Amino acid sequence: MPIDPDKALAADPRTTSLAWGHKDVQLYHLGLGAGVPATDPVELRYTLESRLHVLPSFATVAGAGMAVVGGLSAPGIEVDLASVLHGGQAVTVHRPIPVEGTATQTSAVRAVYDKGKAAVLVLRSEASDADGPLWTSDASIFVRGEGGFGGERGPSLRLALPPRDPEFTVERPVREDQALLYRLSGDWNPLHADPEFAGLAGFPRPILHGLCSYGMTLKAVVDTVLGADVARVLSYRTRFAGVVFPGETLRIRMWQDPGRIQVEVTAVERDDAPVLADTVVAHT
Template identity: 55%
Template sequence: MPIDPTIALAAPPTVEQIAWDTADVLLYHLALGAGGDPVDPGELRYATESGSVVLPTFAVVAPTLRATRPPRVSYPGVEVDLRTILHGSQRIDVHAPIPRDGKATASTRVADLYDKGSAAVIVVDTEAKSADGTPLWTSSMRMFSRGEGGFGGDRGPSGPPDPPAREPDHTVFTPTLPQQALWYRLLGDRNPLHCDPEVAKAAGFPRPILHGLCSYGLVCRALVDEVLGGRAQDVRSFEARFTGVVFPGETLRTSVWRAGDRLLFATTVEERDGAPALAGGELVTAGGGPA
C-alpha cells in the first residue's frame, strides 16, 4: 500500500544537515524577479551582497537548493508517484532571523494524513535549527495525492476561508517574467512540468506552468515591499493555499485586508479574468501590526 498511516505517523523524523550561503539567497531573490531596476536601492538590497535582507520564504527552498533531479514523495509509510501530487498549501513560521550564510539541522516528518476519499492529503513538516539548537523556522506542506484516499482516515479541515466581505485595503500587482520558471527550477525543483512543453501538454496545460512556490514567494515579496515598508524581518508566518495555475509572464493581482497583526490576502491572475492562484492567504507580523 503506497500510504500506511500507522507507519507514517509513528516514524521518527528524517534528519539532515543543510547549508546555504549568500549566493543561494541572491539566486532565490533573483528567481523571484529581484533586480528588475538594477539601480534601485530597494531592489539591490535583495540582489547584491550590499544588502542583508532574506525573504522568509527562502526557508521553503533551503533544504533542496542543490537538488538536480525531480523531487520524490517518499517518506516512511508514504511512497506515491509524483505525477499524482498537487501541492495544496504551504506555511512557513519564522522563529529567528534567517542569516544569509548558515547551516541548520532539518528534521522532516509526516505530521498528518487526511482521507478525502478520491485523494489523500499528506502533511509534511520540517523544523530547522541552527548549530546551537536555536529554532530557525518550521515549514508545513500539504500535498494532495490523487487516487490514494480510501484508507479510512479523518477527512481533515475544509477549504480556505472566504476573504472579508469588504473592499481590500490594498491591491498589489506583481508581474511575472516569461523565463521565471526557468530561473526558479535552479533552486532545486526540477519537475519537468515547469520547463518541458511536452510534459505540460501531457498534463493538460498549453505550456509549462510556474511553480506554486514561486508565486508564493513573489506574493510574499510584494507584500513585504508594498505593505510592510520593506521590513522582511517583521514577518513571523506566511501561508497560502494553491488554488490555480499561473503561466510565466502573467500578472498576479493580490487583494489584501488588514486584520490586526495579520494581512489576509487572495491572489488572482489579471490576464485571465481573475482566475484564482492563491487563496486563504495570511501573513502574520511581529507585534504592532503592519505599517
C-alpha cells in the first residue's frame, strides 16, 4: 500500500534549519500583491525594510517552504504527486515572526485519515529559535485514490456562515503575473507557470497557488479589521475550496465576532465560485 499509516505516524520527526532575511519577507509580501499604492503608509509596512513587519502566513514559505514536500517523502508515504491536493492550511504564531531570523523546524505526519476514495495526511511543522517557539503549521494534504484502508475519517471542520450580512467585504485583484512572482518564494510547481503542464492537469491555463490566496486573504483581514497590526493575529486556518486564475478578483467577506473573524473568499468573475472556505482568523 503506498501509504502505511502506522509507519508514517511512528516515523521520527524531520529536522531542518531555516533562515530568512528582509528580502525574503519583502518578496513574499510582493507576491501577495502588497505595495499598491506604493507610497501608502500601510503598504510600506509590507515593502520597506525600515518599517517592515511580517504576516504570520510567511511561516508557510520560510526557508523556501519545504516542509510539505519533505512530509510527502516521509517513511510510509509513497504517493504520485499528480494525485496530491493541498486541502487545508493552519498556522498558529506563538509570537511575532522577526524580519530576520534563523530557526529549527521539526516536521512529522501527525494524522492519516481515511476518506474512502482518498486519504488525508496532516503534516505538522513546528519552528523555534533561540528565544523559543515561533509557529506551528498544519498542512492537510488530500491524496486521491489512497483511501479505503479502514482508518478514521477524521474531524469535520466545516463551518456554517453566520446568519447575517458580513461586516466587511473587500475585493483584491490578482495580477496576471502574480503566480510568477509568488513562486519565487519557493513553490516551483509548474502548474502555476507552464500552460502545457496546467493543461495536462486539466486546467485551461496556470492557476494561482492556494497559499498565495491564503496570504492575500490574511493581509486583507489584517488591513481591514485589525488596524494593519500583524501582531494581533494568533492563528489562521482555511480549507482550499477552489482554484483562482491570475487576472481574476478575490471577493473577501468577513464576519467579526469577539476574538475571531470568519472569512469566505470567492472568485468574482466566475459568479462567486468558492476559493477559501471554513476560514477563521483568531486574534487579540
